[in-house]
Each structure stands twice: as C-alpha cells, then as structure tokens.
Amino acid sequence: MNDPEPGSAPLRVHYCDGQSPRVHAAWLSLDGDALRLHGASSERHIPLAGLRWPERQRHGARLLELDDGASIRCDDAAAWDALAARAGQRDGVVVRLQQSWSRVALALALVVGLLGSALGWGIPLAGQALTALVPVEVDRRLGDAALQQLDRRWLQPSRLAPVEQQRLRELAQQAVARTWRDDAELTTGLVIEFRHAGGLVNAFALPGGRIVVTDALVELVAGRDDIFIGVLGHEAGHARHRHATRMLAQASLVGAGTALLFGDLGSWLAAAPALLGELAYSRDLEREADARSLDVLQANQLGGQSMIDFFQLTTRSAPTANDTEATTSTGGGSSSSRTPPAEPGASTSAGRRDRLAALLSSHPVDEERIAFFHARR
Numbered sequence: 538m539n540d541p542e543p544g545s546a547p548l549r550v551h552y553c554d555g556q557s558p559r560v561h562a563a564w565l566s567l568d569g570d571a572l573r574l575h576g577a578s579s580e581r582h583i584p585l586a587g588l589r590w591p592e593r594q595r596h597g598a599r600l601l602e603l604d605d606g607a608s609i610r611c612d613d614a615a616a617w618d619a620l621a622a623r624a625g626q627r628d629g630v631v632v633r634l635q636q637s638w639s640r641v642a643l644a645l646a647l648v649v650g651l652l653g654s655a656l657g658w659g660i661p662l663a664g665q666a667l668t669a670l671v672p673v674e675v676d677r678r679l680g681d682a683a684l685q686q687l688d689r690r691w692l693q694p695s696r697l698a699p700v701e702q703q704r705l706r707e708l709a710q711q712a713v714a715r716t717w718r719d720d721a722e723l724t725t726g727l728v729i730e731f732r733h734a735g736g737l738v739n740a741f742a743l744p745g746g747r748i749v750v751t752d753a754l755v756e757l758v759a760g761r762d763d764i765f766i767g768v769l770g771h772e773a774g775h776a777r778h779r780h781a782t783r784m785l786a787q788a789s790l791v792g793a794g795t796a797l798l799f800g801d802l803g804s805w806l807a808a809a810p811a812l813l814g815e816l817a818y819s820r821d822l823e824r825e826a827d828a829r830s831l832d833v834l835q836a837n838q839l840g841g842q843s844m845i846d847f848f849q850l851t852t853r854s855a856p857t858a859n860d861t862e863a864t865t866s867t868g869g870g871s872s873s874s875r876t877p878p879a880e881p882g883a884s885t886s887a888g889r890r891d892r893l894a895a896l897l898s899s900h901p902v903d904e905e906r907i908a909f910f911h912a913r914r
Contacts, residue, residue, distance in 0.1 A: 555606030677745030695731035774829025841910030
C-alpha cells in the first residue's frame with residue numbers, strides 16, 4: 538500500500554467558531570477548491586478563494602483566521618505547509634527572504650548602512666536645510682528669551698569695569714570684522730554680553746548672535762588679548778553658522794527618527810541613540826567653530842598658539858577632585874573639567890573610561906583640539 542501524498546491526509550486541528558471560547562478538536566482536509574472541516578460540532582466547507590493564509594515560519598503553530606471570526610489552529614507546521622502547497626499557496630518574496638539567514642544578514646547590513654548614512658550625512662544636511670528656512674529674527678527671539686532665563690536663574694550682572702567691557706567688545710568686533718568683511722549682518726549683529734557666574738570659566742553663543750562671556754574667563758586670560766580674540770572667534774563661528782538653531786533642528790530630526798524606529802519600547806531606549814547622536818553632532822559643530830576661531834586669529838596676524846595657551850590655562854585652573862566641579866567651554870554648551878592624563882602603567886580600563894568620556898562629551902577632547910591648533914601655529 539502506497540503512503541498517502543504529503544498534505545493529502547486529514548490534519549488534526551483545533552477549531553474555534555468565534556461565538557464561544559470553547560475549542561473543538563477537528564479534522565481538516567483539501568476538498569477540491571475548498572477546505573473541508575469535519576469532526577467539530579458541525580461540518581463546513583471553506584472556499585480557498587479569499588483565504589488569508591498564515592505566513593510560513595520555521596517553527597510554531599499555524600493559525601488560519603476566517604472572515605466570520607472563526608479560527609483554525611494546527612500544531613503540525615510541516616503537515617500544514619504541505620496542505621497549503623497542495624491548495625496552491627505560495628510563499629511571497631518577504632517570506633522567502635525570511636527563510637534565508639544569508640538574506641536576513643544582508644538586509645540587516647543594508648539597514649545598518651542606511652541608518653549610518655542618515656545619521657552621518659542625512660540629518661546634518663537636513664538640519665542645515667531646515668535652519669536656512671528659519672528666519673534670522675526667530676534666532677534673535679530665541680536668544681533673547683534664553684538670556685532672560687539665564688539671568689533670572691544663574692547669571693548676575695558683570696563686575697568688570699564698564700570701560701574694560703567696552704574695550705573687549707570693540708576688540709572682538711574689530712577682529713571679527715577683519716575676518717569676515719563681506720558678512721555685515723554678523724559683524725553688526727554680534728552682541729557680546731558679560732556676566733558674573735562665580736568661578737565659572739565659560740563663553741557660549743546663543744541663537745541670534747549673542748555671545749555671553751563670564752567674568753572668570755576674562756580674569757583667566759587677563760593681559761592676553763590674543764586668547765580673548767581666539768575664544769570670541771570660536772563663539773562668532775557658532776553665531777555665523779547658526780549652530781544653536783541647527784542643533785535644535787537636528788535634535789528634532791533625531792528624536793523623530795528614534796520615535797519612528799523604537800515606538801513604544803520605552804523612552805529610555807529611544808533617548809539613548811538620540812542623545813548619542815546629538816553629542817556627536819555637537820562635537821562636529823565644535824570642530825567647525827574651532828576652524829573659524831583659527832580664521833579669526835590668522836586674519837589678525839595671530840596663530841593657533843593662542844588657543845593652545847587657553848587650553849593650558851583652563852587645565853591649570855581646573856578644580857581638584859575635592860573641589861566643586863566647574864565647567865569650561867568655548868562652545869555653545871559646557872563641558873566637564875579635564876581628566877588628568879593617566880600615569881604610565883595604568884590599567885587599560887582607564888583608557889576605556891577616557892574613550893567613553895569622549896563619546897559622552899559634547900566637545901572633542903582637548904588633546905584633539907590642541908593638535909588641531911598646534912598644526913596651524
């Protein structure tokens with residue numbers, strides 16, 4: 538006696554009529570252009586036309602849902618697939634791709650490549666395009682509102698002599714004007730604000746061309762107008778390229794992208810890649826601002842040594858481990874005080890910590906920035 542053709546013998550299935558929670562044991566077989574279900578509370582014929590066959594998978598039961606709310610489950614996946622094949626069911630392209638590990642790996646590699654391209658080039662380009670669409674007046678309003686908030690919460694009026702404040706403003710504005718003679722909007726719209734913030738050594742650019750300089754920074758570089766020009770050139774670079782507005786645009790794009798990818802898997806999961814992406818973009822903008830600082834220095838017959846001296850000054854003025862941590866920055870935000878170099882023979886875990894700190898920093902590490910200015914002294 539010949540064995541029955543695969544898929545021709547009745548399949549043992551579980552049938553739910555959709556009217557009650559009870560599950561009936563039944564048999565399913567192919568009968569012409571219909572499926573014959575028998576052995577349940579009643580026999581029924583189900584036309585093949587219009588059936589929504591379940592996708593074939595490597596493991597697991599098959600569940601066929603019918604239009605009237607009933608369902609049929611078969612635990613013997615191989616027998617079900619054989620019956621479906623006899624009924625004319627063919628796997629779609631997606632299902633065939635899913636059954637091949639090599640194709641899945643290739644698809645994953647393509648997705649990773651596309652995401653990397655989007656993060657590396659797509660979002661920065663889109664951020665620039667969006668920034669160009671935002672009127673400059675919007676930047677100014679954002680900058681004014683930000684400064685008002687800072688004045689209310691953290692900053693105090695400058696304690697520098699008004700004569701010194703005016704001298705430094707004119708020094709910086711003239712240096713910028715010599716660098717970008719064709720950018721009248723920048724040279725006339727640049728506003729330098731001095732504020733007292735305790736011992737905080739900082740300078741940062743707000744949207745719209747406002748640059749805030751703390752008294753502690755002025756005191757740190759006292760007598761070194763060349764350093765002050767370099768620091769203000771960096772901040773003018775932020776203002777010239779509208780970096781604050783670009784960061785807002787890019788942060789919005791990254792946030793939208795992570796929400797699209799991760800959905801409701803949890804805010805922390807979506808926030809992690811968004812934060813890392815924003816930090817990477819921030820470091821790129823800091824590098825661009827460093828290049829503009831060098832432009833200003835060179836246009837005023839100065840060189841990169843001025844900024845090297847600045848980094849050395851901030852390193853010497855950094856608090857010890859027992860002091861309250863201060864922050865220093867020449868960018869739109871602040872970065873933590875420098876970590877001293879590891880002693881010879883220190884464990885490799887220190888190197889890993891340094892790399893992690895660099896990844897989580899909004900600024901490039903000082904060694905990188907010093908090397909940039911050192912090569913252009």
